[in-house]
Amino acid sequence: MPKQSESALAQLRRSHEERVLTLLRKHGALSRREIGDLSGLSRTTLHDIISGLAARGAVVSMTQDSISRGRGRPAESVALNPAAGQAIGIDFARRHVHVAVVNMAHEVIGSADRVHPATLPWTKRVELAEQMIAELAEGAIRLGALTGIGVGVVGPVAGSGQEGAVRRLDVVSQLLRKRFGVPVLVDNNTRLAALGESVWGAAIGCQDVVYLRLSHGVGGGLVLGGSLHRGAYGISGEFGHTTVDPEGAACRCGGRGCLETVASVKALAAAHRAAGGRPGGFAGLLAAVEDGEDRALDLLTRAGALTGQVLAGVCNAVGPGLVVIGGELAEFGPAFLRPVEAALRKHVIPTARGRLRVRPAALGDAGAALGAIALVLHESPLLARYPSVPDTEETEERDNS
Amino acid sequence: MPKQSESALAQLRRSHEERVLTLLRKHGALSRREIGDLSGLSRTTLHDIISGLAARGAVVSMTQDSISRGRGRPAESVALNPAAGQAIGIDFARRHVHVAVVNMAHEVIGSADRVHPATLPWTKRVELAEQMIAELAEGAIRLGALTGIGVGVVGPVAGSGQEGAVRRLDVVSQLLRKRFGVPVLVDNNTRLAALGESVWGAAIGCQDVVYLRLSHGVGGGLVLGGSLHRGAYGISGEFGHTTVDPEGAACRCGGRGCLETVASVKALAAAHRAAGGRPGGFAGLLAAVEDGEDRALDLLTRAGALTGQVLAGVCNAVGPGLVVIGGELAEFGPAFLRPVEAALRKHVIPTARGRLRVRPAALGDAGAALGAIALVLHESPLLARYPSVPDTEETEERDNS
Numbered sequence: 001m002p003k004q005s006e007s008a009l010a011q012l013r014r015s016h017e018e019r020v021l022t023l024l025r026k027h028g029a030l031s032r033r034e035i036g037d038l039s040g041l042s043r044t045t046l047h048d049i050i051s052g053l054a055a056r057g058a059v060v061s062m063t064q065d066s067i068s069r070g071r072g073r074p075a076e077s078v079a080l081n082p083a084a085g086q087a088i089g090i091d092f093a094r095r096h097v098h099v100a101v102v103n104m105a106h107e108v109i110g111s112a113d114r115v116h117p118a119t120l121p122w123t124k125r126v127e128l129a130e131q132m133i134a135e136l137a138e139g140a141i142r143l144g145a146l147t148g149i150g151v152g153v154v155g156p157v158a159g160s161g162q163e164g165a166v167r168r169l170d171v172v173s174q175l176l177r178k179r180f181g182v183p184v185l186v187d188n189n190t191r192l193a194a195l196g197e198s199v200w201g202a203a204i205g206c207q208d209v210v211y212l213r214l215s216h217g218v219g220g221g222l223v224l225g226g227s228l229h230r231g232a233y234g235i236s237g238e239f240g241h242t243t244v245d246p247e248g249a250a251c252r253c254g255g256r257g258c259l260e261t262v263a264s265v266k267a268l269a270a271a272h273r274a275a276g277g278r279p280g281g282f283a284g285l286l287a288a289v290e291d292g293e294d295r296a297l298d299l300l301t302r303a304g305a306l307t308g309q310v311l312a313g314v315c316n317a318v319g320p321g322l323v324v325i326g327g328e329l330a331e332f333g334p335a336f337l338r339p340v341e342a343a344l345r346k347h348v349i350p351t352a353r354g355r356l357r358v359r360p361a362a363l364g365d366a367g368a369a370l371g372a373i374a375l376v377l378h379e380s381p382l383l384a385r386y387p388s389v390p391d392t393e394e395t396e397e398r399d400n401s
Numbered sequence: 402m403p404k405q406s407e408s409a410l411a412q413l414r415r416s417h418e419e420r421v422l423t424l425l426r427k428h429g430a431l432s433r434r435e436i437g438d439l440s441g442l443s444r445t446t447l448h449d450i451i452s453g454l455a456a457r458g459a460v461v462s463m464t465q466d467s468i469s470r471g472r473g474r475p476a477e478s479v480a481l482n483p484a485a486g487q488a489i490g491i492d493f494a495r496r497h498v499h500v501a502v503v504n505m506a507h508e509v510i511g512s513a514d515r516v517h518p519a520t521l522p523w524t525k526r527v528e529l530a531e532q533m534i535a536e537l538a539e540g541a542i543r544l545g546a547l548t549g550i551g552v553g554v555v556g557p558v559a560g561s562g563q564e565g566a567v568r569r570l571d572v573v574s575q576l577l578r579k580r581f582g583v584p585v586l587v588d589n590n591t592r593l594a595a596l597g598e599s600v601w602g603a604a605i606g607c608q609d610v611v612y613l614r615l616s617h618g619v620g621g622g623l624v625l626g627g628s629l630h631r632g633a634y635g636i637s638g639e640f641g642h643t644t645v646d647p648e649g650a651a652c653r654c655g656g657r658g659c660l661e662t663v664a665s666v667k668a669l670a671a672a673h674r675a676a677g678g679r680p681g682g683f684a685g686l687l688a689a690v691e692d693g694e695d696r697a698l699d700l701l702t703r704a705g706a707l708t709g710q711v712l713a714g715v716c717n718a719v720g721p722g723l724v725v726i727g728g729e730l731a732e733f734g735p736a737f738l739r740p741v742e743a744a745l746r747k748h749v750i751p752t753a754r755g756r757l758r759v760r761p762a763a764l765g766d767a768g769a770a771l772g773a774i775a776l777v778l779h780e781s782p783l784l785a786r787y788p789s790v791p792d793t794e795e796t797e798e799r800d801n802s
Contacts, residue, residue, distance in 0.1 A: 242713070
């Protein structure tokens with residue numbers, strides 16, 4: 001048999017296998033029918049490809065019980081072999097480092113969180129992350145199987161014109177790349193939390209998701225078609241700086257009356273104090289809401305209504321299937337989320353009114369670290385070219401001929 | 402040589418050829434270097450694939466002069482053979498039918514526009530379109546080479562819950578499919594105008610585009626990653642119904658103070674008359690603006706500022722590289738567009754301020770018909786499986802062996 005044709009057959013098979021592996025990387029466990037629908041491969045070809053991958057240990061069959069993704073799956077699903085690779089996600093937030101490790105079957109196999117002063121230098125933060133990873137490695141993770149590290153950071157990431165910020169990121173990436181010898185992918189941690197919620201959290205199975213995070217700052221992210229949407233200059237999901245009150249307070253962005261000036265931790269605490277509420281800042285407001293004080297509930301109602309109005313504009317533009325709300329303000333529960341939903345329903349176009357659902361975020365502080373892992377599973381260059389399967393097809397083809 | 406391997410070689414080649422053809426369908430003419438970058442195929446493989454396609458008449462080399470796309474291209478580009486297929490776009494607007502025909506090299510080879518009463522029944526509109534196509538066919542187009550028909554319609558299209566509207570679309574699609582025997586793809590005509598501008602108009606070469614159309618109604622569309630973004634329920638690009646004045650006029654959507662109530666043809670004409678401006682509705686306002694009357698210019702400044710504010714919210718969320726503004730209001734030129742830009746710059750987050758560009762639409766009323774063609778070129782099932790190349794690889798491979 002001439003060498004050229006043999007290699008073409010192997011190449012074709014490899015391209016089919018890549019198609020299947022890419023789907024499993026992106027979606028986690030899938031039924032054979034789902035793989036067939038998404039790959040466009042015939043049932044016969046698919047049976048052949050999956051058998052081959054399973055025989056080489058690249059994929060495994062999983063039953064409902066062994067799947068920890070939380071989605072209702074049919075009894076038997078195919079997933080990447082959990083042992084075939086691992087990905088690490090690190091979220092460098094303002095005052096804490098969060099680390100999570102996931103295997104190729106999308107199972108979280110370890111996570112850790114460490115608080116530090118906001119002034120801790122970047123080299124020290126990276127050291128802290130390395131130490132946390134080493135501790136996790138003693139437990140579950142095997143660094144030899146590492147396919148990439150995803151990193152979440154505060155603030156804009158690429159092409160944003162803030163050269164200092166970009167240089168700082170380069171340093172962090174290089175330190176981690178040098179230490180672990182795998183690709184390092186960096187993105188804004190709020191955007192990554194959006195991706196995390198869509199892969200592991202409140203928005204599992206949704207292709208188009210608007211994620212809003214109301215914390216000390218207000219930001220968010222878009223997942224469109226199941227992937228992180230970045231925008232032309234890496235600037236997107238900036239829902240906190242839409243004007244809600246042209247006569248309102250000055251915002252750190254240079255604008256006036258931005259959503260962040262009425263629906264953030266600091267803004268609510270200040271408004272509560274100004275209205276004669278109990279002291280204690282945000283904690284005082286939380287307590288007042290728990291006690292059902294009208295003054296506190298009115299504040300949340302107003303902030304929720306303005307938040308819903310901003311979300312309505314975003315939803316009219318983007319048309320998501322689901323809105324996920326995270327950050328401290330989501331922890332007020334219905335006292336905040338109901339006014340958000342009411343205003344959202346009031347302000348979106350009528351055809352969307354009955355459809356739009358709002359859910360609180362499900363992953364808490366782990367969202368960004370998990371999203372960073374999703375970024376690795378979706379985009380790591382190590383995974384793009386057939387990572388988890390030993391390169392033995394040529395031999396096998398020869399054996400069969 | 403065993404049959405199986407021979408067929409695998411042909412399949413591999415076919416998959417490479419499909420990759421190249423798909424790129425040329427989406428982007429029009431490309432240089433060899435661009436095809437290499439986008440396809441990931443090696444230079445040698447690419448040379449081989451393009452030579453093969455050219456020998457079979459599927460692609461042609463084009464020099465700068467023969468390319469009418471308006472983009473600055475290098476001296477020699479590769480494009481689909483203009484004679485290898487054609488696509489028709491039909492825009493069924495409220496009071497006119499617009500038809501355009503484009504060949505596989507993305508060249509517009511014919512177009513026509515016909516005005517009709519808004520009450521004309523749908524069967525008559527389809528007949529009118531057929532008649533216009535037949536007239537064009539006598540000239541340039543060859544119906545035998547037709548690969549699909551794209552159709553733009555007013556209002557929401559799929560999954561919007563307006564059953565009557567969806568049934569009406571089914572009728573239109575079926576009539577056209579029966580008459581021409583090719584796939585018919587339908588979408589909202591404002592969204593299609595957005596796609597049209599990104600392929601042939603003001604936003605050529607931009608991957609992420611926000612398109613806003615201010616006419617009798619106010620709507621728009623998003624092109625993200627070079628493709629039309631539809632949203633989870635087929636509802637997106639609804640920029641006209643974001644609240645800009647909570648105390649404002651009632652809107653046909655049931656809301657109050659939507660952008661459409663201050664920045665549409667009807668709203669501006671009414672405001673002009675109410676302010677004591679000259680009669681004549683919108684035409685009167687146009688004349689007043691041309692004469693530089695302060696009262697008229699102030700109206701445009703206010704409408705432009707509120708438009709810019711809504712756009713800022715959308716741009717903060719989506720992060721486009723370019724904003725394109727179409728519809729009658731764009732025809733006021735700088736008197737309207739400057740206030741839009743000023744408000745947009747004022748309200749977007751600082752990092753986006755220096756980057757965001759605003760351009761008037763370039764395709765006028767033809768935008769939606771051209772966008773409908775782009776939809777066919779991007780998504781027609783006839784094109785997805787290797788349409789424009791005769792199925793001769795098997796024979797050729799055998800000849801070579």
